[in-house]
Amino acid sequence: MAKLAILGGEKSVGNPFIKWPVFDQSDIRAVDEVLNSGNWFRYDGKNNETFETAYAQYCGVKYGLTVTNGTAAIEIPLAVLGIGPGDEVIVPSYTFYSTASAVLFVGATPVFCDVDPVSYNMNLDLLESLITPRTKAIVPVHFAGLPVDMDRLNAIAVRHELTVIEDCAHSHGSTYKGKMTGSLSCVSAFSFQASKNLTSGEGGLILTDDEALYQKMFTRHTCGRQIGKPWYEHHAVASNIRLTEMQAALLLRQFSRLEEQTEQRLQNGLLLEKSLQGCPELMITQKQEPWSTRRAWHLFILRYHPGIEGVSRERFIQALNAEGVSASGGYPMPLNRQPVFSTIRPPQGSPSYGELEQPGADTCCAKTIWIAQNQLLGGPEYGRAIVDAIHKVLENADELRNME
Ligand SMILES: Cc1ncc(COP(=O)(O)O)c(C=O)c1O
Incomplete structure (x- = not known):
């Protein structure tokens, strides 16, 4: 008689694991409240703003901007920083598609940096050899939540005047030398897609300390509008990448756990x-x-x-x-x-x-x-x-x- 379950034996795991996502009545109530309020988009409600402030504070960063997903959270800073055709952006070769597709999306060229097969993070020994006069940015991924050695990476970036955009899709709550990932570079991108450690099914967040950059990214995510300016004034080439109030309300509940x-x-x-x-x-x-x-x-x-x-x-x-x-x-x-x-x-x-x-x-x-x-x-x-x-x-x- 076989022992292994694959051959008909008894399963080893008796109690199933905790089902993801975790939620309870408080999540349902939070979404229900938004539904009943009728304030379903960010300009009518307060959930997006509240979540942005709370998560930015958690990471020790000044500005947070919710967006539709983690892919957009990388695309927006790249676009707003003026990175485009002819520019190169260094990304790891072991990561999800979006880390590199965001670079393609703005018309720039991804340059792949191999990863260390033990840490699964970008191999920083190789990084400098990939930098050319066309390199504009580096997008490191804290893979599976293990922080990249950001002091070393940032020193290389400073030496070559490159922007660093942390891809924090895997690293909600990870710290590097006591500081939150997401606070270790000019701008950082989070994903709240269904599998992530913090989720609203889909969703994303951008963090930065740079007020001018924040304002440009805000404009980029909401049809070229500027904060405080009339609704039908459009100041920049942009798209609509706003997160709904239902998702932001859910994120606030999820974030509490x-x-x-x-x-x-x-x-x-x-x-x-x-x-x-x-x-x-x-x-x-x-x-x-x-x-x-x-x-x-x-x-x-x-x-x-x-x-x-x-x-x-x-x-x-x-x-x-x-x-x-x-x-x-x-x-x-x-x-x-x-x-x-x-x-x-x-x-x-x-x-x-x-x-x-x-x-x-x-x-x-x-x-x-x-x-x-x-x-x-x-x-x-x-x-x-x-x-x-x-x-x-x-x-x-x-x-x-x-x-x-
Ligand atoms: C490393 C990494 N970066 C970016 C993303 C993109 O996030 P999203 O699926 O929210 O667009 C993911 C999602 O799987 C990811 O794993």
């Missing part, structure tokens, strides 16, 4: 790290660096290395899923190798995007196991359930070998 949830993910992330340290088949990645004073753990990332002899990563992941742990292999290829890039002209003097070697990102794509953030919520019993499921699959690897 963020600190507690971040702490739970942190404790369970540490538990997993400690408990899986001794598994010879797996490698713990994203090691604690002295500067990463708090990690949001948007994903818990394991490396299937060296893996179980004779069992593919995909099979291992299927087996974990069958045990009740939701795991995935993450991005299938470095971003520069996505089909869209075969249609895009590469930076001057570079090989085509498809030919660009990114060995760090290749390793991440081939070997990674992502465990989603909601499974780190709750008490240590949830962390232990993940560890038990992984041990069960490792201990019964023979059953998987027979499937190959």
Whole structure:
């Protein structure tokens, strides 16, 4: 009789993990209040402004601007900073599409920086060699919530007079040397898409300390309007990228849980790290660096290395899923190798995007196991359930070998 659930054995995880998103009657009431008020858009209600102020304060930044999603939260600053055709922007090659698509969207050229296959963040040893006279900005991603070494990155940016836009889609509540991610560069972008550690289904936020930049971004997100000027005066090329009051009301409720949830993910992330340290088949990645004073753990990332002899990563992941742990292999290829890039002209003097070697990102794509953030919520019993499921699959690897 098989022990593994993938072959009909009993599932390892008895109590299902905490379902994401987490909400209760107070969230329903908050949205209901907006619905009943009839004040559904930002100019009629106060929820967007209240959330912007609260989240900016949380991060220690002066201005917050809600937008429709995290992609727009990168596009808007790039556009407002005047970055466009002929300019280059450095982005990591192991990240979600939007980090680079935002650069394409403003007509500029993404330059891919390979990632460190242990931290999953941009490899800062490579960064300077990618800078050319055309480089205008760098968009680092605090991948899975592990902060990038921003002092080092910012020093390079200052030396070359480049703007830094932090992509904080994974790092709500992460701190770098005690300071919030999102407060470590000229401007930063957050996503509140459904999978993120803080969500309203869709949504985004831009933070900056620069008042002039904030005002330009505000204008850009609301049809070229300027604060305090007549409704039908349009001062700039712009779009409508405003968030609804329903979403902002939901964000305020969700935000009230963020600190507690971040702490739970942190404790369970540490538990997993400690408990899986001794598994010879797996490698713990994203090691604690002295500067990463708090990690949001948007994903818990394991490396299937060296893996179980004779069992593919995909099979291992299927087996974990069958045990009740939701795991995935993450991005299938470095971003520069996505089909869209075969249609895009590469930076001057570079090989085509498809030919660009990114060995760090290749390793991440081939070997990674992502465990989603909601499974780190709750008490240590949830962390232990993940560890038990992984041990069960490792201990019964023979059953998987027979499937190959
Ligand atoms: C690293 C990163 N940047 C940007 C985004 C874009 O956010 P959104 O989906 O809200 O547009 C995402 C979303 O998955 C992301 O993971």
